[in-house]
Amino acid sequence: MFAISLGDGAELRPLEPWQAEEFLAHMDRGREFIGQYVGLPDVTADLDSARKWLQVYADKTAADAGRLYGIWLDGTLVGGVLFRVFDAAAGTCEAGCWLEPAAAGRGLVTRAVRVIIDWAIRERGMHRVEWHVASENTPSIKVAKRLGMSCDGVLRENDLYRGVRQDTEIWSVLAPDWGADPAGSRD
Structure with missing residues (x-):
């Protein structure tokens, strides 16, 4: 298995x-924190459903239709991208993330997403990477x-979502723009 350092005791690894x-x-x-804007906690309520959800992504990886990585901080799983x-074939993908509250505010998601976008564009030739986010999810919009x-x-x-209609913002970066890296190395 591989691990990519994100700095500050954090690393990115496959989540299986x-x-x-x-x-x-x-x-x-x-x-509760993760579930504010994404349904992941609702579909992973017990060990069996957690294993099944992880298997969906293992199958997507095998089919080259998706990928899943965990973010570990000092050896503890704290989030994922x-x-x-x-x-x-179309050269498009959609990235996403989640993070538990103890790890928020450290730039971990930004660094992890930067790694996977860089891989998608530079190694896999993706032309467009999308980011779908609830309009109320300010931290995720800041990542974009x-x-x-x-x-x-x-x-x-x-x-x-949970009985309430929410707006979804669509953000994207194109391969030619990614090369310019306007965000630099900021977290």
Whole structure:
């Protein structure tokens, strides 16, 4: 297995089904915080559902249709980043993230997403990387801005989440823009 240093005791590694217990413990620590804007805690409520969700991404990886990576801080799983959608033939993908509250505010997501976007564009030849985010999710929007993404638009009240309609902002970065790296190395 590989691990990529994110600095400050953090690293990025594949997150796989055999790690379901560790993943579930992480979800339990951050369930309420993570669930503010994403449904991941709702679909990983117990060990069996956590293992099944991780298996979905193992299958996506095998099919070259998605990827899943965990963020470990000082040896503890504290979050993750993923390609929810990965379409190599079309040259487009959608990145996403989550993080438990104890790890928030350290730049971990920005650094981790920068690693996977760089891989997608430079190694896999992706032309467009998207970032879908609830309009109320200010921390995630700040990540998109730090990564040099542009806001393409807002899908108004498109997502019924926990009984409430929310807007979704679509942010993106194109391969020619990524090379310029306007965000620099800021976290």
